[in-house]
Structures are given as structure tokens and as C-alpha cells.
Amino acid sequence: xxxxxxxxxxxxxxxxxxxxxxxxxxDGEITVFGEEFYLPYHRPPLSKTFLLQNQTPEDIxxxxxxxxxxxxxxxxxxxxxxxIDRAKKQIILGDGVKVGYDxxxxxxxxxxxxxxVNGGEVRGIHYLRTVDDVKSIQASIKTRGKAIxxxxxxxxxxxxxxxxxxxxxxxxxxxxxxxxxxVAASELAEFFARVHGEEGIEIKCNxxxxxxxxxxxxxxxxxxxxxxxxxxxxxxxxVGILPNIELAEDAGLxxxxxxxxxxxxxxxxxxxxxxxxxxNHPNELLDCRLRLESVPNAVEQxxxxxxxxxGKKRAxxxxxxxxxxxYDLKLQMVGINRGYDxxxxxxxxxxxxxxxxxxxxQGQLIAADCVNRPKEFMVVKQILSKRLRVDISLLxxxxxxxxxxxxG
Amino acid sequence: xxxxKYILRDGSEHEVNVETGSSVMQGAxxxxxxxxxxxxxxxxxxxxxxxxxxxxxxxxxxxxSDAEKEMLEFTFDPMPNSRLSCQITVTDxxxxxxxxxxxxxx
Ligand SMILES: Cc1cc2nc3c(=O)[nH]c(=O)nc-3n(C[C@H](O)[C@H](O)[C@H](O)COP(=O)(O)OP(=O)(O)OC[C@H]3O[C@@H](n4cnc5c(N)ncnc54)[C@H](O)[C@@H]3O)c2cc1C
Ligand code: FES
Numbered sequence: 001x002x003x004x005x006x007x008x009x010x011x012x013x014x015x016x017x018x019x020x021x022x023x024x025x026x027d028g029e030i031t032v033f034g035e036e037f038y039l040p041y042h043r044p045p046l047s048k049t050f051l052l053q054n055q056t057p058e059d060i061x062x063x064x065x066x067x068x069x070x071x072x073x074x075x076x077x078x079x080x081x082x083x084i085d086r087a088k089k090q091i092i093l094g095d096g097v098k099v100g101y102d103x104x105x106x107x108x109x110x111x112x113x114x115x116x117v118n119g120g121e122v123r124g125i126h127y128l129r130t131v132d133d134v135k136s137i138q139a140s141i142k143t144r145g146k147a148i149x150x151x152x153x154x155x156x157x158x159x160x161x162x163x164x165x166x167x168x169x170x171x172x173x174x175x176x177x178x179x180x181x182x183v184a185a186s187e188l189a190e191f192f193a194r195v196h197g198e199e200g201i202e203i204k205c206n207x208x209x210x211x212x213x214x215x216x217x218x219x220x221x222x223x224x225x226x227x228x229x230x231x232x233x234x235x236x237x238x239v240g241i242l243p244n245i246e247l248a249e250d251a252g253l254x255x256x257x258x259x260x261x262x263x264x265x266x267x268x269x270x271x272x273x274x275x276x277x278x279x280n281h282p283n284e285l286l287d288c289r290l291r292l293e294s295v296p297n298a299v300e301q302x303x304x305x306x307x308x309x310x311g312k313k314r315a316x317x318x319x320x321x322x323x324x325x326x327y328d329l330k331l332q333m334v335g336i337n338r339g340y341d342x343x344x345x346x347x348x349x350x351x352x353x354x355x356x357x358x359x360x361x362q363g364q365l366i367a368a369d370c371v372n373r374p375k376e377f378m379v380v381k382q383i384l385s386k387r388l389r390v391d392i393s394l395l396x397x398x399x400x401x402x403x404x405x406x407x408g
Numbered sequence: 409x410x411x412x413k414y415i416l417r418d419g420s421e422h423e424v425n426v427e428t429g430s431s432v433m434q435g436a437x438x439x440x441x442x443x444x445x446x447x448x449x450x451x452x453x454x455x456x457x458x459x460x461x462x463x464x465x466x467x468x469x470x471x472x473s474d475a476e477k478e479m480l481e482f483t484f485d486p487m488p489n490s491r492l493s494c495q496i497t498v499t500d501x502x503x504x505x506x507x508x509x510x511x512x513x514x
Contacts, residue, residue, distance in 0.1 A: 023442075044451060321454075374482075402482075
């Protein structure tokens with residue numbers, strides 16, 4: 001009898017995983033259970049084109065539905081998996097239905113962290129992770145209204161840029177003393193604060209939101225613990241995400257800041273793999289473990305998970321990278337700047353919109369943030385992936401091509 | 409639906425129908441054509457969807473953005489007819505388009 005593979009989560013990782021499974025020769029059944037009602041779609045446009053240009057979920061699919069038909073991949077959408085029974089090798093759906101598996105892939109991604117303050121249960125307070133979130137945002141947006149964004153991470157900043165484009169008056173409240181506290185160096189944060197200021201966004205740091213005020217069940221203001229109050233027609237909260245690890249945890253799989261997997265995306269159960277935002281994985285190139293929240297991570301890790309299901313070994317060892325588009329800016333970050341002891345600047349981040357921050361640790365290039373500098377991004381990605389030698393003294397020299405950073 | 413021909417490094421040819429409004433990159437992924445990675449999923453951010461456009465078609469395409477041009481310059485083996493396939497939107501006018509895939513995506 002043909003083997004069956006069950007995938008939990010109709011996610012970015014799942015889309016990549018199921019097509020790679022067929023390519024690797026898996027000829028058994030493939031069934032994907034997804035809580036959302038859509039085939040896997042791209043999330044990056046949600047805060048941008050999907051919101052602004054009235055795109056439909058079909059416009060942003062990761063693979064079209066014809067392909068899944070041709071590959072005989074069965075999607076069961078709007079179905080939540082509530083338990084994994086490893087002893088019986090079956091999953092249990094929310095309605096109690098049991099489905100057996102030979103191989104299981106956990107691609108449950110992550111969910112938004114909710115803000116736990118008084119008055120948060122009224123209309124007009126939004127989060128952003130799914131197509132349905134955007135649909136409710138669109139229904140609630142008023143051009144020329146006052147928007148309050150809570151959280152100065154990438155999602156908050158991208159939303160600020162988009163709401164401004166729609167014509168709203170936008171104020172962004174951040175808990176810490178600067179933007180991007182969790183994910184970027186202070187130089188980059190300073191740059192984004194300047195640009196958003198220039199674009200007309202009001203940014204307020206050191207603001208701890210303490211409650212929402214409402215009339216007739218609809219938000220009308222956001223109050224902070226320092227006593228300040230901001231009028232609001234509309235609120236978007238972007239205060240981080242939480243990996244969806246509970247299913248795996250309840251099933252007794254190893255968890256440590258994510259579902260623990262090896263470089264082949266295998267969990268502590270030989271018949272279960274995991275990929276995407278929900279995993280904690282080793283990175284050979286960087287010699288550390290990581291939990292990443294990015295598209296390239298979901299894509300590349302899913303390929304290695306699919307190979308493992310087919311009994312093949314394809315290590316996931318890519319240099320992490322990420323991008324964010326805001327206004328006329330394309331930020332491309334590559335490497336992990338953890339533990340850097342020196343920054344080399346190429347260009348000018350204080351008055352321009354095009355520069356690179358190179359991060360060094362003990363004289364070694366470990367990461368770069370490139371703003372409107374695609375060439376430098378491409379070169380640094382190659383340097384880090386192939387462990388090429390670099391002449392550090394040339395990094396800041398604008399008169400030479402980035403190509404020449406590489407020694408030999 | 410316009411037809412697009414992808415020619416792989418090994419010389420094999422794949423002629424497939426791709427919906428208008430979709431991209432040349434998406435057409436390859438939706439037909440399991442190997443040789444396009446598309447790490448970013450089509451947002452002009454990764455340059456792992458590099459292709460070579462057969463000359464007669466080149467002028468039918470809209471101009472590449474600065475970001476695309478700059479990334480192309482640093483792909484594996486760039487040529488004057490290099491493009492990022494995610495930035496080529498499929499239109500009826502492109503029916504019959506021929507693209508070749510590179511030896512390696514950077
Ligand atoms: C607005 C926005 C902008 C972004 N921009 C960028 C960007 O510019 N660049 C970048 O690299 N990344 C970006 N990201 C992040 C990127 O989208 C994620 O890292 C990526 O989607 C992770 O994919 P995944 O496969 O891990 O899971 P996800 O895409 O999170 O999907 C997980 C799916 O699993 C489902 N699920 C969970 N539990 C269950 C269950 N028990 N039963 C059934 N189904 C379940 C969920 O409903 C969900 O549909 C952005 C994200 C958002 C929200
Ligand atoms: S798919 Fe990433 S640039 Fe084309």
C-alpha cells in the first residue's frame with residue numbers, strides 16, 4: 001500500500017514541501033490540513049500591494065491550484081489539527097476526525113502576539129498575519145482618519161508606509177527607546193526613524209500602551225502608562241509573533257525556542273519533520289542554532305524536510321537573509337549580526353537613502369544591512385555563503401566596485 | 409493563455425501555458441520546471457530567478473528597474489539579455505516567449 005504523508009499548515013513551507021516531495025519521487029498520498037481557507041499564499045504583499053491594490057488571494061498564491069491537482073496534493077482547508085498521536089501515527093482534527101500518517105510534516109508557522117491590555121476587545125483594533133486580517137483592516141480603514149500603529153518592527157513600519165499612502169494620519173508607538181530594537185542595530189533604527197519622519201509619520205518611543213478607550217464598541221483612543229492619550233480611528237498592532245509549537249510540544253517532541261530539528265529538518269521523532277517559522281534549527285555555516293521568521297527560511301528548509309521524508313539527505317545550510325520594502329526603500333539584510341564588535345559604513349545613512357552597514361566580529365565580516373544597495377547585498381551573500389575572504393579596508397570605499405571586496 | 413518555452417541548461421525544452429498577469433518565474437514554478445529558485449517568491453529581492461531572454465523578445469519587455477539591473481550584474485554569468493523572471497509579467501503579447509535558464513542561480 002502507498003505510504004501517506006500528512007502536512008499540518010497550508011503555509012509557505014508546505015507549498016514548497018509538497019512540490020519538492022513529488023520532485024524527490026514521493027508517490028504516496030499527500031494531504032495538507034490548513035486552518036485558513038486559502039491555498040498557501042505569500043504574506044509579504046499583505047502589508048503592501050494586497051492591502052493597497054485590492055488583490056485577491058488568487059493573485060498571491062505560492063503555486064497555482066492546477067499544479068496541486070496535477071501533483072495529486074489534497075488540500076483540506078478550514079480544518080484545524082488539534083492533536084498529534086505519535087503512538088498511533090495519526091493526527092486528530094478539531095472535530096475529532098482521525099487521520100493516519102506514515103510521515104508527518106509540521107509547517108504551522110507562527111501567529112501574532114496579542115497585546116494584553118484593557119479594552120482590547122473592541123472593533124477597530126487589528127493585527128496583521130493573514131488574508132482575513134487584511135480584509136477586516138480594509139473594511140475598517142477610513143481615508144484621512146487617524147491610525148495608531150503599535151510596535152516599531154518591520155510589520156509596523158511597512159503598515160505605516162502603506163496607511164500613509166492611503167492618506168491616513170499615522171502615529172507609531174514603540175515600547176522601547178528606539179525602532180527595530182529586537183532585530184536591527186541602532187544605526188538602522190535611526191535611519192528608519194528619520195525616513196518615516198520625513199514621510200510624515202509621527203514616531204513616539206518609550207510608549208507603553210496601557211489601555212484602549214472606546215465608544216459604542218469601537219476604539220477611539222490609545223492610552224499609555226505615562227498618561228499620554230492618542231486619538232485613534234483605527235489601530236494596528238504589530239508586536240511580534242509566537243511560533244506555533246503547541247501541537248509538537250503536546251506530542252512530546254523536543255522544543256527549545258521552536259520545534260527542535262536537525263540540519264535535515266528532522267524532529268526528535270524519525271517520522272516527523274518540521275519547517276518554517278516554527279522551527280529551531282542548526283546552521284552549519286554560522287555554527288549556531290536559529291529560529292527565523294522569513295520566507296527564504298521557510299522555502300529552503302522545506303526542501304530539506306521533503307528530502308528527509310523521502311529518505312534522502314539534503315542539509316539546510318543557507319545564510320539567513322531578509323528583505324523589507326517601504327516607500328522607495330529596499331532593505332536587504334544578510335547574515336546574522338549577533339555579537340558584532342564593529343560597524344563599517346558605506347555611504348551615508350544620516351542624510352541619504354542608500355547605504356550599507358557592514359557588521360564585523362573580530363575583524364570578520366558576519367552580516368550586512370543594505371538599503372537600496374542590491375549590488376552590495378548580492379556580493380555579501382556570496383561572500384558569506386561561500387566563505388570567501390574579504391579585504392575589510394575596502395568596504396567603505398565608494399570608488400571601488402563591491403566585486404573587489406573579495407580577495408583572490 | 410500565452411505559451412512560454414523554457415530551455416534548460418541540459419538543452420531540454422519545456423513549453424507550457426502561463427496565465428496572463430502571472431510572471432515567467434511563476435510559470436516555471438507552477439510547472440515544476442527546474443533551474444529557478446525564487447527564494448524571495450517574486451519580489452525582486454533575491455535574484456535567484458535569473459533567466460536569459462531570447463533576443464527578439466527582449467524589446468517587447470518593459471524596462472528593468474534599477475534594483476533589477478544592479479542585482480543582475482552580480483548573478484552567475486550575467487549577459488546583455490539577462491532578466492529576473494519574476495519581473496516579467498506574462499501578457500498576450502508574449503505568447504511564444506523563449507527563455508533560457510542559467511547554469512547556476514546565485
Ligand atoms: C505582513 C507580513 C509581511 C512579511 N514580510 C516579509 C518579508 O518582506 N520578507 C520575508 O522574508 N518574510 C516576511 N514575512 C514573514 C513570512 O511571511 C513568514 O516567515 C513565512 O510566511 C513563514 O512561513 P511558514 O511556512 O513558516 O508558515 P506561515 O506562513 O506562518 O503559515 C502557517 C500556516 O499554518 C496554519 N496552522 C497553524 N497551526 C495549525 C493547525 N494546528 N492546524 C492547521 N493549520 C495550522 C496557519 O493557519 C497558517 O496558515 C512577512 C509576514 C507578514 C505577516
Ligand atoms: S524571485 Fe526573488 S528576485 Fe525574482
